[in-house]
Amino acid sequence: MNVTIFGTGYVGLVTGACLADGGHDVVCVDVDEAKVAMLERGEVPIFEPGLNEVVSRNVRAGRLAFTTDAARGVAHGLFQFIAVGTPPARTVPPTSATSTKSPARSATRWMGTGSSSPNRPSPSARPTASGP
Ligand SMILES: NC(=O)c1ccc[n+]([C@@H]2O[C@H](COP(=O)([O-])OP(=O)(O)OC[C@H]3O[C@@H](n4cnc5c(N)ncnc54)[C@H](O)[C@@H]3O)[C@@H](O)[C@H]2O)c1
Numbered sequence: 001m002n003v004t005i006f007g008t009g010y011v012g013l014v015t016g017a018c019l020a021d022g023g024h025d026v027v028c029v030d031v032d033e034a035k036v037a038m039l040e041r042g043e044v045p046i047f048e049p050g051l052n053e054v055v056s057r058n059v060r061a062g063r064l065a066f067t068t069d070a071a072r073g074v075a076h077g078l079f080q081f082i083a084v085g086t087p088p089a090r091t092v093p094p095t096s097a098t099s100t101k102s103p104a105r106s107a108t109r110w111m112g113t114g115s116s117s118p119n120r121p122s123p124s125a126r127p128t129a130s131g132p
Contacts, residue, residue: 001024001025001078001079002024002025002026002027002078002079003016003019003025003026003076003077003078003081004026004027004028004029004073004074004079004080004081005019005026005027005028005029005077005080005081005083006029006030006070006080006081006082006083006084006106006107007029007030007083007085007103008028008029008030008032008035008036008039008066008083009046009083009084009085012028012081012083013028013039013044013046013051013055014048014051015081015083016028016064017051017054017055017058017064018054020054020058020061020063020064021054021057021058021063023063024063025063025076026058026063026064026065027065027067027076028064028065028066028067028073029066029067029069029070029072029073029103030066030068031068032068036066036067036068039055039066042055042056042059070103070107070109073106074106074107074109080107082103082104084102084103
């Protein structure tokens with residue numbers, strides 16, 4: 001399944017790498033160009049035991065890619081995870097969604113612009129919530 005993760009920090013990178021290791025096709029989007037460049041060179045910017053190997057293995061297998069291109073990320077994933085940092089409580093209330101709104105805005109901006117992804121159903125084919 002095609003999956004997109006916004007934010008390649010502790011949560012996003014580990015989640016993306018593990019999903020890729022489980023056979024999913026993952027694109028990780030981050031606004032930090034230096035971090036994305038590092039990851040593309042095979043350098044992992046955080047320490048998690050074994051993460052280097054999992055990232056390298058899945059990049060080599062073509063199941064894990066990194067980009068700063070939000071449009072590419074939105075076009076890729078049937079599922080879109082937002083794992084960006086949240087602001088410290090000193091500056092804004094901890095419940096603020098300011099940070100998560102940014103990738104959410106990117107997602108809604110690029111959705112519906114068409115996708116070449118074979119795994120992504122057209123809007124009419126997507127499942128809808130059904131209730132009682
Ligand atoms: N790390 C933990 O143990 C942990 C535990 C529970 C909850 N969380 C929550 O999970 C979220 C992520 O935490 P983390 O530790 O991975 O943070 P992090 O700071 O390590 O990583 C966040 C990443 O998001 C990127 N980013 C910021 N804005 C972006 C945008 N608009 N689009 C794409 N990428 C963007 C940053 O460049 C950074 O690489 C936070 O909300 C945090 O509170 C983290």
